[in-house]
Amino acid sequence: MNGGDSTPTVPGSGTPRRSDATRGAILTAARERFATDGYERATIRAIAKDANIDPSMVMRYYGNKEGLFVAAVAVDLRLPDMSGADRRREAGRILVEHFLDMWEDNEVLTALLRVGATNRAGAERMQGVLRDQLLPAARQVCPDPEQVPARAALMASQLLGLALTRYVLRMPPAVELTRAEIVAWLAPTIQRYLTAPGP
Amino acid sequence: MNGGDSTPTVPGSGTPRRSDATRGAILTAARERFATDGYERATIRAIAKDANIDPSMVMRYYGNKEGLFVAAVAVDLRLPDMSGADRRREAGRILVEHFLDMWEDNEVLTALLRVGATNRAGAERMQGVLRDQLLPAARQVCPDPEQVPARAALMASQLLGLALTRYVLRMPPAVELTRAEIVAWLAPTIQRYLTAPGP
DNA sequence: TACGTTGGTCAACGAGCGTTGGCCAACATT
DNA sequence: AATGTTGGCCAACGCTCGTTGACCAACGTA
Structure with a gap:
C-alpha cells in the first residue's frame, strides 16, 4: 500500500x-x-x-x-539540556535564543505551523511536538510537576505566537524586531511562565 | 465583474x-x-x-x-478605549479579557487566523487588523510613540499565540487553562510589553 | 392582466488535483 | 551474454473544484 x-x-x-x-x-x-x-x-x-x-x-x-x-516534516527541536540550577535560572534566554536559531534556518518548522493551522493531521503533529519535546524541557525547569503542562502551554503560546507573527504572517513590525530585542523582551516572559510562583 | x-x-x-x-x-x-x-x-x-x-x-x-x-471575515476587534491613567495601568488585564471574550463567541477570528496562515490575502488582512486596530490601541497606552509598532507586535505575538494554541491547534494543555489562569499569566506580560521601559 | 425585476435552480464547462499502471533504460548479478 | 532489479517517464483515470449561462417561478407595478 x-x-x-x-x-x-x-x-x-x-x-x-x-x-x-x-x-x-x-x-x-x-x-x-x-x-x-x-x-x-x-x-x-x-x-x-x-x-x-x-x-x-x-x-x-x-x-x-x-x-x-x-x-x-520530522521535527526535532534539539532542545538543550537545562537541568542544573544555573541553567535553570537562564532557561528563558536559552530557550528563546534556541528557538530563534531553529526557526531561522529550518523551514520544517514553518511548514509544520502552516499546515497545523489548516490540517487536522498537522495539528496533531504539533500537539505531539509539544507533548514529546516542549513538555519534557519544561519539566526540567519547572519546580512543581503538576503545573508543568500549563506552564509548557504558556511557553508554547508565546514562542509559537512569535513564530506566527514573524515567520508566517510576516507582520512588518514583528519582522523588523532585531534578534536582541526579541530575546530581551521574551526571555523574561518565558522565564516567568516556567519558574515564577503560580498566580 | x-x-x-x-x-x-x-x-x-x-x-x-x-x-x-x-x-x-x-x-x-x-x-x-x-x-x-x-x-x-x-x-x-x-x-x-x-x-x-x-x-x-x-x-x-x-x-x-x-x-x-x-x-x-470583516473583523472589528471593538477594542475598548484605554486612555486615562487608571485604565492605562490595567491595560494588560483589560486587553487579555477582551480578547478572550472576542475569541470565544466569534468564529470570524478563528477563520481569519486559519486562513492567514495559509493564504497571502488572509495574511495581509491580518496585517491590516494589527495596523488599524491593535496599533492604535497600543498608542493609547505606550509612552514612547516611536516604540509603538514594536510593542504592538510583541502584544500581538502573545495574544495570537494563545489563540493559535488554544483555538486553532487545540493543544490540550492550552485548552484546559481556565480563563482566570490565562488572565493571571498573560495580563502582566501584555502590560510589560506595552508600558515597561524599553530593554 | 401584462411585464420587468428579483430570487433561485439546473446542468455543464474547463481546469487542476491525487493517483495508477504500463512501459523503457540503466545497472547488477550470474 | 542473459536476466532480474532498480530508477524513471508518460499517459491517462476519476474526481472535485470554481465558475458560467440558460432557464424558471414569484413578486411588484402599471
Whole structure:
C-alpha cells in the first residue's frame, strides 16, 4: 500500500540506494512547498517539478501525499539540556535564543505551523511536538510537576505566537524586531511562565 | 465583474432586499467553514449546501470565492478605549479579557487566523487588523510613540499565540487553562510589553 | 392582466488535483 | 551474454473544484 517495503525506515541501515539523491530532492522540495504554500496548495506536481522528477515518483517513494508530508516534516527541536540550577535560572534566554536559531534556518518548522493551522493531521503533529519535546524541557525547569503542562502551554503560546507573527504572517513590525530585542523582551516572559510562583 | 452593482456596500442603505436572509445564511455558513477548514478546503459547494441554496447564488452575491471571504471575515476587534491613567495601568488585564471574550463567541477570528496562515490575502488582512486596530490601541497606552509598532507586535505575538494554541491547534494543555489562569499569566506580560521601559 | 425585476435552480464547462499502471533504460548479478 | 532489479517517464483515470449561462417561478407595478 505504501512504500514501506522498499523504503528503509531507519536512515543509514542497509546499502545506500542509487535513488537516495532523488528521495532527498523530493523531501527538500516538499519542505519548501509545504512551508510557503501550506498543505492543500503544495501540489505533488509542483513538488515533483521542483525536484526535477515525475510526480509518480513521489507516490512510489512516499505512498501518498500525507506520507510525503509525514516524511518531510520530522521535527526535532534539539532542545538543550537545562537541568542544573544555573541553567535553570537562564532557561528563558536559552530557550528563546534556541528557538530563534531553529526557526531561522529550518523551514520544517514553518511548514509544520502552516499546515497545523489548516490540517487536522498537522495539528496533531504539533500537539505531539509539544507533548514529546516542549513538555519534557519544561519539566526540567519547572519546580512543581503538576503545573508543568500549563506552564509548557504558556511557553508554547508565546514562542509559537512569535513564530506566527514573524515567520508566517510576516507582520512588518514583528519582522523588523532585531534578534536582541526579541530575546530581551521574551526571555523574561518565558522565564516567568516556567519558574515564577503560580498566580 | 463582481456583485458590487447590485450589492449595497453599506448595510442598511436603501430598501431591505428579499434576499437578505439568504445573503446572511451564506455569510454565516462561510464563516463556519472558513473557521473549521481554512480557505482551500472550505468549498463554495459545501458553504452553499450549509446555507441550503445553490452554489451559483454565492457567485451571484459575492462575485467569487475571495469576495465571499472578504465579506465573511470583516473583523472589528471593538477594542475598548484605554486612555486615562487608571485604565492605562490595567491595560494588560483589560486587553487579555477582551480578547478572550472576542475569541470565544466569534468564529470570524478563528477563520481569519486559519486562513492567514495559509493564504497571502488572509495574511495581509491580518496585517491590516494589527495596523488599524491593535496599533492604535497600543498608542493609547505606550509612552514612547516611536516604540509603538514594536510593542504592538510583541502584544500581538502573545495574544495570537494563545489563540493559535488554544483555538486553532487545540493543544490540550492550552485548552484546559481556565480563563482566570490565562488572565493571571498573560495580563502582566501584555502590560510589560506595552508600558515597561524599553530593554 | 401584462411585464420587468428579483430570487433561485439546473446542468455543464474547463481546469487542476491525487493517483495508477504500463512501459523503457540503466545497472547488477550470474 | 542473459536476466532480474532498480530508477524513471508518460499517459491517462476519476474526481472535485470554481465558475458560467440558460432557464424558471414569484413578486411588484402599471
